[in-house]
Amino acid sequence: MSGSFGDPSVFLVRVLFELVAFVAFARYFLQLFRANFYNPVTQAIVKITDPVLNPLRTVIKPVGRHDLAALVFGVVMVALMVWAITAMQGVGMTGTGVFIGTVYFTFLTVTNLFFWTVLLRAVASWLGNDRSPGVAFLADLTDPVVDPIRRVLPPIGGIDLSPLAVLLIIQVAQMVVGNLLMG
Structure with missing residues (x-):
């Protein structure tokens, strides 16, 4: 019996697959952005993904900073x-x-x-906990995305609005691409 709230089994399958893809894409972007691989959070992602990615790398070779095995695995x-x-x-x-x-x-x-990492990083900055490994991990993922916006939109009265701008850009991009591909 299906109701208006959706199918829980479909939801669980989507969450599980997206979580694995999330980790694979995070690994790809950590390498692309030259993240600090001594960070314990980054090391955990490396340990989680290495058993799958190392065998794939024998077939799918990295190209420069692009870990194509992680990208292909995520896709x-x-x-x-x-x-x-x-x-x-x-x-x-x-x-x-x-x-x-x-x-x-x-x-x-x-x-x-990127939406969730930028949002979590912004919340962490409000809480003043910028020295934890988790926040450093978020910074490694978000700074290359937020910094170009930050150069165009400097802080106003000590408030950095660039994360908000990035979140809005992501939402608009999702709507536009969704309308193009699924419309």
């Missing part, structure tokens, strides 16, 4: 999520449908990664 997790959810809902999808769904949900997962 594959999203594709499996799209396929699993459509199968669970009994919806027949063509290869093109799965491809478009994968592109859309990969975009959503990556932008949600």
Whole structure:
């Protein structure tokens, strides 16, 4: 019996696949942004992802700072999520449908990664806990995204509005891409 609140099994499948993809994409961006790999949070992500990524790297070689194995693994997790959810809902999808769904949900997962890390970093800055490994991890992921906006939008009265601007840009981008791909 399905109600207006959705299917809990579909929700759990989506959360599990997105969590794995989130970690894979975080690993990709940590390498791309040259994060501090001595940070305990970053080391935990490395230890979690290495058993899958090291064998993949024998086939999918890194290109410069781009850890393509992490990127491909994240996209594959999203594709499996799209396929699993459509199968669970009994919806027949063509290869093109799965491809478009994968592109859309990969975009959503990556932008949600940045949305949540920017939001958490902003909240942590309000609490004044800028020295913890967790906040340093968030800084490693968010600074390369927020700093260009910060250069254009300097703090006003000691308040940094650049994280808010990034959050708005992410939301608008999600709407635009969603309308283009899924509309």
